[in-house]
Amino acid sequence: MHAKRIAGEKATDFVESGMVVGLGTGTTVYWTIKRLGEMIKKDNFHIKVICTSIETEVLASKFGLDITSFGEVNSIDLTIDGADEINQNLHIIKGGGGALFREKIVASSSKFNITVVDESKSVSVLGKFPLPVEVLSFGWEVTSKKINDLGTVSVRREGLNGKPFITDNGNYILDCHFGEINDPRFLHKNLKMITGVIETGLFFDTTNIALIGNPSGSVKVISNTIS
Numbered sequence: 001m002h003a004k005r006i007a008g009e010k011a012t013d014f015v016e017s018g019m020v021v022g023l024g025t026g027t028t029v030y031w032t033i034k035r036l037g038e039m040i041k042k043d044n045f046h047i048k049v050i051c052t053s054i055e056t057e058v059l060a061s062k063f064g065l066d067i068t069s070f071g072e073v074n075s076i077d078l079t080i081d082g083a084d085e086i087n088q089n090l091h092i093i094k095g096g097g098g099a100l101f102r103e104k105i106v107a108s109s110s111k112f113n114i115t116v117v118d119e120s121k122s123v124s125v126l127g128k129f130p131l132p133v134e135v136l137s138f139g140w141e142v143t144s145k146k147i148n149d150l151g152t153v154s155v156r157r158e159g160l161n162g163k164p165f166i167t168d169n170g171n172y173i174l175d176c177h178f179g180e181i182n183d184p185r186f187l188h189k190n191l192k193m194i195t196g197v198i199e200t201g202l203f204f205d206t207t208n209i210a211l212i213g214n215p216s217g218s219v220k221v222i223s224n225t226i227s
């Protein structure tokens, strides 16, 4: 079976009626959202969801989920999201879909976070996947040069028709190859010191459990013991 599907669906085992659930973005969480849409058809199973992107809002709405917002709930009980790379310490690169800023706000507001991936995302050291960094479009050329001084050649992400990719927040994404990222906190902090950088795709203290799907149908579970 599809490894992303296995992981995405498995995460719904952690969802209980009455919860406020944060929903990430991407093709793995698609399966989570679809399964939740089936679960709410059962009697006495009600949840509210907070979405990390317009794409996820559209999906959640299609599958009949009750979409809420930060202003309407006190806290998020559980968030389920994908990743582009994940290591044994549950340090993560996210933002392949361009939703990293909202994803980080939701993850950092959630009591418990589950990361769902297929095994191709599991790495020993982060950095093969170019790190997405969300930047303000105003002055992005200057921001890009300052990021490059940290040891990369940042590339502005392209969208459709040769136009720049624009995030749901109206910003640009710069994709940055830094080589092996052995100290994600240090890199993240240095990037965040640059005026114009809004958020980085490095997540290092959010995930509680990773569910890693395998095409054979099994799911490997990694729990967070170190951050």
Ligand SMILES: O=C(CO)[C@H](O)[C@H](O)COP(=O)(O)O
Pocket (backbone or CB within 6 Å): 024, 025, 026, 027, 028, 029, 081, 082, 083, 084, 093, 094, 095, 096, 097, 098, 099, 100, 103
């Ligand atoms: O960070 C993300 C979006 O910004 C996604 O979680 C990440 O790109 C993984 O996506 P997929 O599950 O489609 O492989």
